[in-house]
Amino acid sequence: MKKIRISAVSYTNTKPFLYGIQHSPNILNKIELSLDAPADCAQKLIDDVVDIGLIPVAAVLNIPHWELVSDYCIGAVGAVNSVFIFSNCKIADVKTLQLDPQSRSSNNLAKVLLKNYWELTPQLITNADDYGKASDANTAFVQIGDRTFGKKNDYAFVYDLAEEWAEFTGLPFMFAGWIANKPIPEDFIAEFNQALKLGLDSRQQLFKELSAIDNFDVQDYLMNKIDFNATAEKKEAMQLFLDYIRML
């Protein structure tokens, strides 16, 4: 049988899912798995290089046929602790905002919040040469994933974008979902979801294998900050987020 090609996010937030997949021999036999930065997961699904991706939800706007194939996701209810605008000045004084080349959802989330919540219009820079340096007092940057770990005390102003979204809308947020670009057999989807659930249920086992990270509580992150359930409320938040992106 032809293998199902899957691209998953290469960050710590996806490790519970990978643990479950790696401990599910029935699934391992049926898939070809690659690990990529979120922007690359999205591009692979858009280019039909994979059949399923854990892709930034903002990227579905570039896929003609897409469907969520899992009740699990990378989300947050309130602060997520790995998606930030790092800044040396208050958000109102930011003149230039560098976007994260690895992100699709959070870059758009920053744009949505700037326009509708903060009502600000800084210059936005994609692929800045000095990305992430914030060397200028009025330049800030969006950053996601493991590169943000332990950095919270390095900047005078730190905005957690899932927390800002919750304050703006009262809703949780879905950053990335397991999305297919074509119909996938039901029995595979059922087994795949069992594997993802196994990983979530095995987080205490996984923690024994993870090394400690300076100034960052990885257990708190994977138990309490990342929220893995693609609930009805998160799907509602996703639709609202897509509406805001369409209006940018």
Ligand SMILES: C=C(O[C@@H]1C=C(C(=O)O)C=C[C@H]1O)C(=O)O
């Ligand atoms: C919470 C996170 O969610 C992520 C953010 C994404 C984005 O901004 O496009 C995509 C996938 C997720 O890994 C994170 O990476 O820190």
